[in-house]
Amino acid sequence: MVLRPLDPPPEGNGVDGARTVEKSAVLHRDLRYRFHSVAGGEGNHLVLEDGRRVFDASGGAAVGCLGWGNERVARAVLRQMLAIPYCSTVFYTTRAQEELCRFLVDSTNGKMSRAYIVNSGSEAMEAAVKLARQYFLELPEPENKRVRFISRRQSYHGITLGALAVGGHEYRRAKFEPLLMKNVSRVSPCNAFRGKIAGETDEDYVSRLANELDNEFQTVGPETVCAFIAEPVVGAALGCVPSVPGYFKAMQAICRKYGALLILDEVMCGMGRTGTLHAWEQEGVVPDIQTIGKALGGGYQPVAGVLASHRVMDVIERGSSVFVHGHTYQGHPAGCAAALEVQRIIREENLLANVQAMGALLAKRLRERLQDHPNVGDIRGRGLFWGVEFVADKSTLAPFPADAHVAPAICERGVVKYGISLYPGSGSADGIRGDHVIISPAFNVRSEEVEWIVDAVGRLVDDFFAAGIPIGGASA
Structure with a gap:
C-alpha cells in the first residue's frame, strides 16, 4: 500500500483535561495510510465523504457486478432480514438457501451436484480442501495416504491459514510460513507472458507444464495427493492471466491419471466475470470441486x-452422508437472498452477453491505447476481467523494484487526480516484484463508459510514468 500523509487529526479533551489526539479505532490493513471514506454508491460511481465521485472501474476487488445502489437487490435482502435474518443450519434450512443452491447447481447443466454457501472466498477454499480429503476417506476402499495438495506458484486462494497454505502468494505467506501446513507443493503457473520460452508454441508450453505436474506427482508420491488447485484466470496474484488453450484439459488428464481431484478456484474470475457464468465452461473441463464468491453476491452481502x-458427492452420500465441517453463519439467509437476486438480474438482463461484448471492446481499446507505452509489458484478460502489467524495461521485461510500489501508487493517483478506481497487485514477475492493475467494471457497463475508462487509464499511466518513479516509495 502506498502511504499518503495523514491529515492532522482533531484534538479533544482527555482524562484530567489532558489534550489527546483522536485516531481511528479500526485495525486497518495499513495503520499509517489515510483511507478515503466512502459515503455511498450510485451506479458505477463511489461517492466519497468529501463529495467527490469516483468511477469504480474494478468493482472493488472484482466484486461489484451490478454497480451500487441496486434497489431490487436491497429489497430482496430487506425482505429476508425481516422474515428471518439468521438460520442455525444444524437444525434448519431456508427457502433462500435452497433456491440459491438449486440455481447454482442447475447453472452447471447437471455437471455439479451440490452447493455449500459460506461468507468469503477463504472460507470456501477451506471447505474445498476438507471436502477433498474427506472424499478419499469415504471411498469404498479409503485412501488414507491422500493428504497432500499441489497448487501453483504466484497463486492466491485466500488469507486464512489453510487457504494461505495451498496458495503461492509469497508476500502474504512470508510472516506465517512456520504456521502453514507443509503438505503442499507448487508447480509453475500458466503465464504465457513470462513463462513461455521464445519460439515455444502453446502446445509445447502445455506439454512442458503437464510434464512438470506429472513429475511433481511422482516426486511426492501420486498415492498421497488429494488434488491439484488452480484459478482458470489468475486474479490478484498475477493480474488476470488466462491459461493457454488446452492447459486445463492437460492438467485434468494428469489428475485423472493418478486419481487426484481437480479444484478450480473461481472466487475472483467466476460467476460471469470472464464471460460465462463459470470460467471452466471456456476450458473444456469440469472441476471436481469449485469455489465461487465476489460476483456471486455483487458486494451486497x-x-x-x-x-x-x-463424483465427489456420490461417494459422500453413499458413505457417512455427513460433511465434517461447519460455520455458524453458513447458508446465511440474507447472503443467500442477495446472491440469488443478483444472479436472477444477471440472467434476466442477459448481462453475460454484455460482459462478452464490452469485454471485447475493453480489450481492443486498452491495447490500442497502451500496448506501445514503454512501461506497459502486457495487457491480458477475458470478459470484463483485464490486467495491465508494468515493466521498467520493455526490451527485457524487467520489473520495477518492489519498494517502488508502482501499482498502488498508480491506483492512488487514479482516485485523487482522475476520479477512477482500479485494483492494484504485485508479485506478477517473480512473486515479489512485478506490478499490475486490474480493470473489472460492472457487468452492465455501457460502451461509452468503457471508452471513458480507457481514456482515463491511458492519461493516468502517461502522467504517472512521466512524473518519474522514486525508489523507496512511489509518489502519488
Missing part, C-alpha cells in the same frame, strides 16, 4: 460458496 461434482 458477504457470500461465497463451494460447488461439488457428482
Whole structure:
C-alpha cells in the first residue's frame, strides 16, 4: 500500500483535561495510510465523504457486478432480514438457501451436484480442501495416504491459514510460513507472458507444464495427493492471466491419471466475470470441486460458496452422508437472498452477453491505447476481467523494484487526480516484484463508459510514468 500523509487529526479533551489526539479505532490493513471514506454508491460511481465521485472501474476487488445502489437487490435482502435474518443450519434450512443452491447447481447443466454457501472466498477454499480429503476417506476402499495438495506458484486462494497454505502468494505467506501446513507443493503457473520460452508454441508450453505436474506427482508420491488447485484466470496474484488453450484439459488428464481431484478456484474470475457464468465452461473441463464468491453476491452481502461434482458427492452420500465441517453463519439467509437476486438480474438482463461484448471492446481499446507505452509489458484478460502489467524495461521485461510500489501508487493517483478506481497487485514477475492493475467494471457497463475508462487509464499511466518513479516509495 502506498502511504499518503495523514491529515492532522482533531484534538479533544482527555482524562484530567489532558489534550489527546483522536485516531481511528479500526485495525486497518495499513495503520499509517489515510483511507478515503466512502459515503455511498450510485451506479458505477463511489461517492466519497468529501463529495467527490469516483468511477469504480474494478468493482472493488472484482466484486461489484451490478454497480451500487441496486434497489431490487436491497429489497430482496430487506425482505429476508425481516422474515428471518439468521438460520442455525444444524437444525434448519431456508427457502433462500435452497433456491440459491438449486440455481447454482442447475447453472452447471447437471455437471455439479451440490452447493455449500459460506461468507468469503477463504472460507470456501477451506471447505474445498476438507471436502477433498474427506472424499478419499469415504471411498469404498479409503485412501488414507491422500493428504497432500499441489497448487501453483504466484497463486492466491485466500488469507486464512489453510487457504494461505495451498496458495503461492509469497508476500502474504512470508510472516506465517512456520504456521502453514507443509503438505503442499507448487508447480509453475500458466503465464504465457513470462513463462513461455521464445519460439515455444502453446502446445509445447502445455506439454512442458503437464510434464512438470506429472513429475511433481511422482516426486511426492501420486498415492498421497488429494488434488491439484488452480484459478482458470489468475486474479490478484498475477493480474488476470488466462491459461493457454488446452492447459486445463492437460492438467485434468494428469489428475485423472493418478486419481487426484481437480479444484478450480473461481472466487475472483467466476460467476460471469470472464464471460460465462463459470470460467471452466471456456476450458473444456469440469472441476471436481469449485469455489465461487465476489460476483456471486455483487458486494451486497458477504457470500461465497463451494460447488461439488457428482463424483465427489456420490461417494459422500453413499458413505457417512455427513460433511465434517461447519460455520455458524453458513447458508446465511440474507447472503443467500442477495446472491440469488443478483444472479436472477444477471440472467434476466442477459448481462453475460454484455460482459462478452464490452469485454471485447475493453480489450481492443486498452491495447490500442497502451500496448506501445514503454512501461506497459502486457495487457491480458477475458470478459470484463483485464490486467495491465508494468515493466521498467520493455526490451527485457524487467520489473520495477518492489519498494517502488508502482501499482498502488498508480491506483492512488487514479482516485485523487482522475476520479477512477482500479485494483492494484504485485508479485506478477517473480512473486515479489512485478506490478499490475486490474480493470473489472460492472457487468452492465455501457460502451461509452468503457471508452471513458480507457481514456482515463491511458492519461493516468502517461502522467504517472512521466512524473518519474522514486525508489523507496512511489509518489502519488
